[in-house]
Amino acid sequence: MPIRRLSVRGVRNLAPLDIHPHSRVNFIYGDNGSGKSSLLESIALLSSGKSFRSNQIKQLIHHDADRLELECELDETGADAQTQDLYSLRLRNGDVLFRLDGSVLTSQAQVATRLPVQVIEPNTFRLLVGSPEDRRQFLDWGVFHVEPGFIEEWRIFRKVLKQRNSVLKQKEVSWLDVWDGGFIEASEKIHQYRLAYLKAFVPQFESTLAALDAEIKVRLHYYPGWEKDSQLKDILTRQQERDLQLGYTQSGPHRAELRIRVDKLPAADVLSRGQQKTVVAALKLTQGILYKQSCGNAPIYLVDDLASELDSRHRLALCQVLEDLKCQVFITSIEKQQLMDSWTPSEFKVFHVEHGKIEEESLS
Ligand SMILES: Nc1ncnc2c1ncn2[C@@H]1O[C@H](COP(=O)(O)OP(=O)(O)O)[C@@H](O)[C@H]1O
Ligand SMILES: [Mg+2]
The missing domain is CATH 3.40.50.300 (P-loop containing nucleotide triphosphate hydrolases)
Known part of the structure; x- marks a missing residue:
C-alpha cells in the first residue's frame, strides 16, 4: 500500500x-x-x-x-x-x-x-554485529507480517514467560510445574511459526544475495532459543536450579537467534564492512520479497x-x-x-x- x-x-x-x-x-x-x-x-x-x-x-x-x-x-x-x-x-x-x-x-x-516498512540505512550492518535480539526482531518482523496468528501467540508466550519468571523470583518451586506446561506449549508454537517462515526465507535469501554479489558465501542458522536435539522440557528441568538462582528463564523462544555465518564463523568477524552491508541489504530485500509473495504488495x-x-x-x-x-x-x-x-x-x-x-x- x-x-x-x-x-x-x-x-x-x-x-x-x-x-x-x-x-x-x-x-x-x-x-x-x-x-x-x-x-x-x-x-x-x-x-x-x-x-x-x-x-x-x-x-x-x-x-x-x-x-x-x-x-x-x-x-x-x-x-x-x-x-x-x-x-x-x-x-x-x-x-x-x-x-x-x-x-x-x-x-x-x-x-x-x-x-x-523496511529500512536500509548506514547503520544497518549493525544487524550482523549487534545483539542477538536485533536479529530475532528482524526475523520476527517477517513472521509477524506473513503469519497472521503469530502476534497473538507471541503475546501469550510473553505473558507465560513473565509469570514463570515471577515464580522463579519468588522461589515458588512447586508452582513451576504448573507454569512449565503452558510455557512449553507456547514456546513450541512460536518456534513452529519461525521455522515455517525460515523454510521460505533461507532459499530466497540465498538467491537475493547471489543477485547482489555472487561471491559472498554466508549461511543462515536458526537457533530456537534452546539446544538443538533436546526437548525444551528436559532443558527446563536441567536448568531449573540455575533459573531459580538467576530469577529468570534462560532458555526459550525469547532467546532465539538468526545466526549468520561464513563457514563456521560469525559473518561480522569475517566480512568487510561493505560486504556486511550487502548481506544486510539482501536480508532486508528478502523480507520484502516474501511479504509480497504472501500479501500481494511489497x-x-x-x-x-x-x-x-x-x-x-x-x-x-x-x-x-x-x-x-x-x-x-x-x-x-x-x-x-x-x-x-x-x-x-x-x-x-x-x-x-x-x-x-x-x-x-x-x-x-
Ligand atoms: N530535535 C531536533 N530539533 C531540531 N533540529 C534537529 C533535531 N534533531 C536534529 N536536528 C537537526 O536536524 C538536521 C537534520 O538532519 P538529517 O535529517 O540527519 O539530515 P540529512 O540526512 O539530510 O543529512 C540536523 O542539522 C540536526 O542538527
Ligand atoms: Mg542523513
Whole structure:
C-alpha cells in the first residue's frame, strides 16, 4: 500500500510538510543536515513506533515543539480499493495516539500491519554485529507480517514467560510445574511459526544475495532459543536450579537467534564492512520479497544515503531488485546525479531538501 500523501509536523529540523510521493520511486537529495534522514525517519516511526537513529522518540521532536504529528494517506490496491488515513501523534511526555480513518487504534502492531516498512540505512550492518535480539526482531518482523496468528501467540508466550519468571523470583518451586506446561506449549508454537517462515526465507535469501554479489558465501542458522536435539522440557528441568538462582528463564523462544555465518564463523568477524552491508541489504530485500509473495504488495523501502551504503556495482544491483519488487521506495543521497546514475526507473519523482524544507522538482 503506497503512501499517496505524507504530512509531517514537528520532526527534527523539518518544516511542516505535505508531499504527494510517487507510488513507485522517490528520489530525495540535499546537503548534509538538510533533513533527508529525518524525512525517512518520520515514515519509519509512523510504521514501527521506532527510529532507526535514536532510542528516545522525544529526540525526534523539534526542539521548540511539544509534539510531533505524522499522517499519511495510503492507497489500497485491488478491486474495491480505497484510501486509508493513518495518523499518529507523539507528545514529549511519551503519550501516543494512533488513528485509522479517524478511529483510534490501540496498538503499534495495528499500525504496522497497514504500513509495512523496511529500512536500509548506514547503520544497518549493525544487524550482523549487534545483539542477538536485533536479529530475532528482524526475523520476527517477517513472521509477524506473513503469519497472521503469530502476534497473538507471541503475546501469550510473553505473558507465560513473565509469570514463570515471577515464580522463579519468588522461589515458588512447586508452582513451576504448573507454569512449565503452558510455557512449553507456547514456546513450541512460536518456534513452529519461525521455522515455517525460515523454510521460505533461507532459499530466497540465498538467491537475493547471489543477485547482489555472487561471491559472498554466508549461511543462515536458526537457533530456537534452546539446544538443538533436546526437548525444551528436559532443558527446563536441567536448568531449573540455575533459573531459580538467576530469577529468570534462560532458555526459550525469547532467546532465539538468526545466526549468520561464513563457514563456521560469525559473518561480522569475517566480512568487510561493505560486504556486511550487502548481506544486510539482501536480508532486508528478502523480507520484502516474501511479504509480497504472501500479501500481494511489497513493503515500502526506505533507503537512506545510498552512496555510503554500497559501491556503484552493488548500488545498481540493489536498485534492480527494488525495481523488480515494484514497491514504493524513498531513496536519499547528497548528489542527485549519483541517484540517477544508479537507477533510471520508468516512474519516479524527485524531491529536493534544503534547510528542512522539501520541494518536489518538476521533471520537465
Ligand atoms: N530535535 C531536533 N530539533 C531540531 N533540529 C534537529 C533535531 N534533531 C536534529 N536536528 C537537526 O536536524 C538536521 C537534520 O538532519 P538529517 O535529517 O540527519 O539530515 P540529512 O540526512 O539530510 O543529512 C540536523 O542539522 C540536526 O542538527
Ligand atoms: Mg542523513
